[in-house]
Amino acid sequence: MVQGITRSERELLDAQALVGELVPEGSVFAFLAEHRAELFPDEFIADLFPSATGRPSLPADLVGSVLVLKELYDLSDPQTAEALRFDIRWKVACGRSLSQTSFDPSTLVYWRKRIARSDRPDRVFDAVARVIADTGVLTGRRKRCVDSTVFDDAVATQDTVTQLVAAMRKAARLVPGAAAVIARVAKLDYAKPGKPDIDWDDPAAKQELVSVLVCDALAVLAELTGPDAPQREATAADALGLLALVAGQDVEPADGSDGTDGRWRIARKVAHDRVISTVDTEARHTRKSKSNRKDGFRGHVATEPETGLITDTELTRAAGEEGSDAVVGEQMIARDSYHGTGADDAGPDAAPPTADTPPAADTPGGTDDGATQPDPARSRHTGEDSSSSSWVGAVVDGVAAGTAENGRRSGLEVYGDSAYGTGEARAKYRDGGHDTVIKPKPLCPAVPGGFTLDDFTIDGQARTVTCPGGHTRVMSPKRSVTFGKLCAGCPLRDQCTTAADGRSMSIHEHQALLRAARAQARTPEFERDYPTRSSVERIIAWVATQRGRRVKLRYLGVTKNHAWLRNRAAAINLRTLVNAGLTHRDGAWALT
Structure with missing residues (x-):
């Protein structure tokens, strides 16, 4: 297949020429109708077509426009194909004629897979990011707000019995010879659809079923694994690994048993990092509060509060340290592409602070194990015009906040709730040259009203x-x-x-930083500045809801859903820029 090219001449029934005035001015549809070729030029997908022979593909401006509109309006693949066929706004935005039909919904699956396998899987997000950088709208804007939300996964949460049965059937499908082994050693018939036929109101019958399921799984694993087992492909090995996992994560030996007699029961606890579905093994349990349990994935967002632009996103498992707010928040700030920090910006002789380099003297708390008393927190604003009623006007007027007196750019100013204020995260922000306005977790005295x-x-x-x-x-x-x-x-x-x-206590490795943060939270400056963080909640709502309903993920696994989140953020950023007057003139992007 060869790359498709958009023809410069219009078709006889070109939608924009005939009914373009029906599309509201200032909308994303009108913007794409005029500027989609500049936003998504041929280079947008040129690397996906190394060959110069074959049938032409869809052109780059059409692919980019469809991907943006699909995620902006949270449509499924069939709904997207239908919109391109029947919706006049989509036809105008994508340069189609009134008589043109759409493509098959499977075409979108093809494009997602092809982009995911490429060297630039985030190309839609990056295309909009380049526009943001070219406009200079974030130049000198130091503030970043971080927050996260839980997205419901695309599968149903499975109970222990369902997972055991599903894992056995999956092994039978994917592992060569497993179906024959299961039929020979298992007591239950796993070829029969549905759950086993028992009296589900009888607790003894349910416990007996759990015992049989676990014993069947262990017997199958004993036959198919071990030092003498043949080398298996990744899909087969993963199926056996999943069977072993679900056979052990939710069960424990019955009372008076060590498991060797074949008696098992559902454990009276929740396994750490529990797999909740054999269909999507990366979905996880989590809690928004003690009473609000959620299943799915966690979406992390970093934003610039005054412009409402999303500077970075990350989607992770809903549970686990590597996907925690503190860890991912620091990662997003460290790779912020709109505001440089470190040696490159400080000059050739300067070096970025490291874990072995103590912070500057005016850093609250000094080194982690340094002074016995924390320094009072100081106001870290350096002249950013937050009172301006128009952030576009501020850019046009040349506001360049965040520049130190010596002319060198300073780091970012990070706003977050207490989940982002661990000692480790604060140390990394400090070492990266960033300031923090992060709410500390309160101390609980051992005696009510006593010493902390x-x-x-x-x-x-x-x-x-x-x-x-x-x-x-x-x-x-x-x-x-x-x-x-x-x-x-x-x-x-x-x-x-x-x-x-x-009295006994444990002293945190970064106790000085945590103590300084608590001192900072008691200052008038913190009380004045911290409400800035709330702006990210509005932007999270843009990402996580559509027409008043909660967005539900459509894909399986972290990788595919992360790609969706990046495209969704790109679409929302483009809408924000268009609302601010984004245009392309004299070969450059600008905000009018």
Whole structure:
């Protein structure tokens, strides 16, 4: 297949020429009708067609426009193909004639796969990002707000019995010879559709079924795995691994059994990092609160609060440390492409701060184990005109906030809730040259109204902790401290601890940074600045809802859904720019 090219001459029934006035001015449809070729030139997909022979594909401007509109309006593949065929707005935006039909919905599957396998899987997001960079709308804008939301997955959450049965059937389909082994060693007939036929109101019958299912799975695994098992392809190995996982994650030996007698029961706990479906093995349980459990994936977003533009996104599993808010938030800020930091911006002789380089003297808290008292938090704004009623006007007027007095650009100013304020995350922000306006987690005193950790004096250099009563103890190698007998006759004991063996505590590796953050949160500057963070909630709502309903993911796995989130963010950014007057004149993008 060869790359398709859009012809410069219009067709007889060109939609834009005949009914273009029906498309509202200032809409994304009208913008694409006029500028889709500049936004998605032939180079947009040229790398996907190394051959110069074959049947022409769809042209680049049509592919890019369809991908943007599809995600902007959260349409399925069939709905997208239908819109391109019948919706006049889509025909005008994509340069179609009134009589042209659409393509088959499977064409969109083809394009997603082809783009995903390429060296530029984020090309739609990157195309809009280049427009943002060219306009200069984010130049000098230091503020970034980070937040996340949970997206419902595209599959149903499965119970333990359903997962065991499904995993056995999957092994039978994908592992060579597994169907014969299952038929020979298993007690249940897994070729029969549906759940096993038992009395589901009888607890004893359900426990017996669980025992049979687990024993069948273990028997099949014993036959198909082991040191003498043949080398298997990835899909077959994954199917056996999934069977082993679901056979162990939700069950435990029955009372009075060690499992060797074949008696099992559903465990009275939730397995760590539990697989909730054999259809999408990357979907996970999580909680928005103690009473609100969610299943699916977590979408992370970084935004610039005054413009409403999304600067970065990431989609991860809903549970797990690698997908936590603190970890992903720091990653998004570190790779921010709109505001350079480090040696390149500071000059040839400057070096970016590292974990081994102490922060500047005016950094709250100094080094992590340094001063015993935190420095008061300071206001970190450097002249950004946040009171302007028009952020477009601010760019036109040449506002360049975030530049230090020596002419060097400073880092970013990160706004987030307490989930983003772990000690590790704050240390990375500090080392990256970034300032933080992140809400700290409150300290809970051991005695209501009593002393908290901030009432103790911590000397990181001497590795000692002094309590409010004046007693000093040395930290252990694992940074724990026990006052023990010193608490027995202390007159302040009732305000400090209820433990019989005295007050004990663990000192965080980044305790100085955490203490400085709590001190910062008590300043008038923090109370003034922190509400800026709330703007990201509006942008999260743009991403996660459509016409008042919650968006539900359409794809399986992290990779495919991450690609969807990037395209969705690109479409929303384009709409934001169009609403601000984006145009293309004299070969350059500009905001009118």
